[in-house]
Every structure is written in structure tokens, then in C-alpha cells.
Amino acid sequence: MIILRLLNFVLIAVLAISVLPNRAMAELNLEIKDGVIEPMPFAVPDFVAENAAASEFATKLARVVAADLTGTGLFREIPKSAFISTVTNFNSPVQYADWKAINAQALIVGAVNAGSGGRVTVKFRLFDVFSGQQLGDGLQFGGTVNSWRRMAHKVADAAYSRITGEGKYFDSRVVFVSETGPKNARQKRLAIMDYDGANVKFLTDSRSIVLAPRFSPTGDRVLYTSYETGFPKIYVLDVATVGRRALADQPGTMTFAPRFSPDGQTVVYSLSAGGNTDIYRMQINGGTPVRLTSAPSIETAPSFSPDGRQIVFESDRSGSQQLYVMSANGGEARRISFGAGRYGTPVWSPRGDLVAFTKQNKGRFHIGVMRLDGEGERLLTASFLDEGPTWSPNGRVIMFMRETSGAGGAVSLYSVDITGRNLQRVKVEGGASDPAWSPLLK
Template identity: 45%
Template structure:
């Protein structure tokens, strides 16, 4: 019988991966074939004290939720467990786990020291071979960090049982919305990727838009609508940097109503944004240290929504220079490029479908671009390869918009708005499966996913 690792690897490679990864990651096409999640058993972690056992149970539950939430694993109910009170120092009785059809088993223990520090040990087993696949121990200075420790452990398990890196130890920044539709209050908010620990970062006195993380996950760039000092009845778009750790905010630009959707370069040293000057919207790069702007496009069309490739050498953006809003790619240095579809030029067209394309964002893997498409009164979230081939729709609805990638490029979060105007966050994986709502305390829109925090 196949081991748990080989079984899940084969399953993922047949269902969830793309040809562009095949040379480096031993993976093949996404298909719509039959999918069965891997059955996995995760008993509550034991503890050296009742307090430690309580925390251990909480850690195990978060790990279960993370792995089950990925759609790749099916958690076996503890009610089915034959073997109880597992000791991490003793090999499990694998026959007891085979009988409930568990492919893999995670056993752990939590220890709280007299100083308040907490250590968690865990071992991952392949039930059918009886072999240990992985073991590790993590120590944190306070038990208050138990939830993040759980996400880190879940990442370890995910990486052992799939061909991909983990993504659970990460955060989502988004716009928290409240109030009547005619007078919405929009605050900057942040939470763990699973919806835990939500926190408002701004107080709602000014309307915030389009938050994005820098590569360190410690700084957010966003746009705010603020009163015009010369005419309080008018508003201006002001671009801010927000330091998550200190709460310090810094204005990096005051551009009237002409700036849109700034994004960091992969090195964090500059940002790309669209600015409208002399009535024409083009793509610019702003050097953050020198506050120096460089214009990258100079076209009568509307150019907006830039997003960097992972290596920073290219930018995808939206332009209507072909008659309708479509996606284009240009070199970051503004040099000419050879185009797959058309003559050489400064920018190459990527999409050619009916309707309007917007909000492009480059996958962390580098091979796909996610986008919003509007056609015939409906919106959809889709992906396309960087050469313009393989365009696919992942989900469509009355209004879906604003995709953002998980750090491993496997999952997309976006926001969906009901006909009553109530926005909420949703996620879906690259196979088009596992569509689910991402919990937030209230209405939420315009998400951005951080890199992994480690």
C-alpha cells in the first residue's frame, strides 16, 4: 500500500499543479478529476500540567482547522480514535490507526516552564509504514504565542505531506466596512489568515483603500481619501506607509484624485502606482528612499493597477489601449520586449477575451496572473499564464473582485459583494475547488495576503 507521503504527493500532482512547475517541482496539470482528501488523525496534544494540556488541545485544534481548511486533508473525528492519551515518547499502536483508515498521524506534547515559556514537541507518522516522517520542537517565550506556534506546526506538516510550502503562518490586511451604503466607514484592518485576531489599524475618520504588504510583512501601503486643505468640500488621495509594529504612519504622496493601487516591488525599495497627470493615467515607479518618480508608460490610454513579477523584472498592468481594459506586461526598466502575441514593443498584451480585465496580481510562483473580469453583467476571478495562454475562470458571481495570492501561490482570497451591497472575503484554490468564506467580524473588502511571517 502506498505511504501517506507518496499518496498525497501523487494526488496533488494530478489535481492541483500546473505544467509550468513540472521541470522544477515534479508536478503536472490541474484537472477536474475525482478528488479525495487525505484522512488524517490529530489527537489533542498532551501536557505536563493541566494548563499545558489545555493549551495543547487548543494548538491541535488550530492545526486541524488549518489543514482541513486547505481542502487537502480530512480530519478523522477524535470519537473514532481507538488509542487514547498518546505519549509522544512511545511509538503509537499503528494497527489502531489503520483500522480507522488514517493515512497519517500527528502526536504532540506541550510544556510550560516556571518562567512562562512554552515548548511544543511533535512527531508525524505514516500510519501504513509505521515510519516517522518528521519531528520538531518549538519554544516561545510566552504561552500567548500558542496560536502562531500552531500555524507554524501546520505549515511544517503541510510541507511534509505536499509538494508545496506552507501558508498558514501569514496575515490578511483588508478594508473593514460598516455603516449605511450611502455613508460607508472604511477602516484598515488586519487578521491572521484564518480570521483570528482581527484588529482595526485606523479609526475610520478617513476612508482607506487598496492596502498592500511590503515583502517583510511589517509595512502596509494604502491610499486614503482626505479633505483638501484648500477646499474642505473636496477630497484628495493621499498615499501612506503604515508600520504594523509601531503604528507609525508616513505620507509618501499627495496626488489629488489621481493615484491608484500602489504596490511594493519585491525588494521593498520602491512602489509602482498609476498616476494621472495632464488628464492621462500612466504607470510610475516611486523610489521610497529618494522619493523620486520614474514614468514607465506614456500612452493616451488609461494605464492602471500595476503588479510586479516575483523577481521584480516585469510589471503586469491594466490598459484600454486596445479598445477595452486588458492585461499587459512590460519590463520594469522600460525596455522593449518581444511579444508572444504581436510585434515587439514596450508592453505586450496578455489577455484577449471579451469583457474588461482589471486588478491583476502576479502569483508568488511567477507563472500565473490572477485578475478580475467583468463580462455580460457578471464578474469572475480568473488566472492566465504570463504568455497569455491557459486562461481559466475559478469562480463567478454578481460581483467578485480583488484577488490576492497565498504565499505559496496555491490559494486566492478575494471579496464578494451581494446584491444588497454587503462585501465579504472568500477563498478558492487553483483547481476551482474549496470555495469558502473567510471569517471577519463585519463587512470586508479589498484583501491583501502577507508573505509567510517566518
């Protein structure tokens, strides 16, 4: 292993929580701690088109890779206009001096080949310019013409992961609720898109109110709540075929707030009967529902731990909305939120170390994170209405919905790093709410 030091990357931890692995895997080493002071400069020249049919992808691929990396807030792209070298052959030696001269710390070189049968092949290499070394092996991805953006995301994922030591997350999707119309007559449809807002596809029409979709652990199915029968009820939808079915339920009850267990076999959800809302679990393919809470208070918004053994949920049993953790089989629950205000919509992080939540305090809404022992609470956002966090597959980024106030209230998706930096609006046309991030695609 080559040990490289990038002295001009001085990273300072200013806050108490270190949410990152202690060890960085890569040598071109950008260890993300709270308070990174300067993004790492990188260059990604247009990919080399290895045949005529591939030329249409050469620029587009590089643009998506650059957008992924700069979108993290951890990287800064050096514009093409500053380049001294051009890259015309994927296998030519890199002119390190030319890239050093423009202070490109990392260089991503790619090539694309469009073969017969609508197949596209993308290759890439990552270079640590200042040490004059290739970082990791070159990689190659293949797919259909229509999946060219996924290949760009895979290149960016590999570069991001090698440099930061973090898990990948760009090659992922988000299911959400697309909203149109005025506040008192909103039309809602389920929709799915790439994590960056591209390739939006609708999964339902707007005839019924739909709420809070959630991905299965493999991303192939979505649980959601619909008013299709006139009453809120849980459905499971196959993403590929858009076929859907209602989960078995008890007559006269209302069900909502479903989530999958990590093995994809079980659904945990809320059921309202006689005005009381409790948490239940059920096999996705049917069977007898198991009641996990039985209190006269509201118990809802359950979310499994990554190992499937515990559930974090919200309850107003103390008199106000707070967060609790219990066994996945129910039983005694331990309260974990004790700060001022109300806490709801807890979501266990994929790393298992944190829970993200919505907090209401003094007329404002916040997205925050805390550890599972309730310590280390940190509010990442504040606005009139921020709600419903969802984790990126690597547990570094949180997406949520933000609604503006008043009659013209507009709802949008935002993302924020778990350090609280890099708050960004996700570029989706029209209103969007209730995001749920998929696992990393295969």
C-alpha cells in the same frame, strides 16, 4: 529516503495546467493536481500537556492544526470519537495498528509546555500510519502565550508541506479593509488578521476612506490609499507601531493602487493628473518619481514579477480594460489577455508562473488565472461582483472580495484553490474587502 506508496490516493489531472512542482518532496505523498478526488484522512489527537499550565492549550492547538488542514480541502479529519488509541506521552511508540484500523493515513502527535515568563513550547511529530514510519524529523516551536495560534499554524504548515510538497502558508496574515454602514455611506478601516480570520486588529479609524492595502515583502509595512487630505493619496504604515506617513507626491495629482517591489525599496503606483492615469515608480523613502507609462489611456493596477524585473498592469489603450506586461523600467508593453470581456487587477503569483486577475464578462465578475504568456486562462469563480485577488505565500490559494447585489449589498472575503476547488468564505465579522496576503511570517 523511504519510498512510500499510498495507492488509495489516486489523483487525476483533468485540466491542462499543472501548477505544481513535478516532484513531491515527501513520501506520504499527496500530489495536488487538478481534480483530487478524495481528501486524505488524518488524525490529530489533543496535544499532550507537559505541565499544568499547558493544559489550556492542549485541545486548542490540535483544533487549529485540524482546521488549517481541512481548510485546504485536501484533508479530512477523523473525529476523536473514532479513536482507539489515546496519546498521553509525546515519546511513546505509536500504535500504528489502532490508527490504521480507523483509516488515518497521517497522524499528527503534539505536546505543549508552558514555561515561566509566558513562554509556550510546542513539539510535534508526523507519522505515515500505513508504512509505520515517522515522516521527517520532529519539530519544536517556541513563543509567547499570545502567539499560541502561530505555533499551531507552524505545525500545520510543516505537516501540509511534508505531505503535499507545497510551500507553507498557514502562518501568515491578511491586511484588508473592514467595512460598516450602508452602501452610500460606507465606513472603511484598515485591519489585519491571521489568514484564517482570527485576531482581527484595526490599523486606522474610519474617518477617511481607505483602499487596497498591500504588504511589504517582509510583512512589516503596508502601503494603502487614503482620503485623509480629501484627495486619494498613498500612505505607508508600520504594522507594529501603526505609525503612518504620506509618500511624497506632486501637488494637484491623485495617487492610488500602490504595490511594493520584491526588494521592498520601490513603490509602483498610479498617478492621475489632468484626467489621465499612468503608472509611476518611486523609492519608498522619496526621490524623483519615474514615469513608466505615458499614454492618454488608463494605466493602473501594477504588480511586480517576483524577480522585480517586470510589471503586469491593466490598460484600456485597446479600447477596453486588458492586461499587459512591461519591463520594470517601463517601455513597450506586451498585451497578454485576449479573451472576451474586460480584465483588471492583475497580480503576479509568488511562484512567478501565473497572473491572477478580475474579469468582467456579460454582467458577471470572475476571479481567474492565466500564464504570463496569456495562455491557459482559467476562471475560478463567478458572481455578481468578485474582485481583487491576492496570492497565498505558496501561490496555491487566492483570496478575494465578493459583494452581493442590491441596496443591502454585503462584502466578504473568500478563498479558492487555484484549481478552482474549495471555495470558502473567510470567517471575519462584518464587511471585509480588498484583502492582501502577507508573506510567510518568520
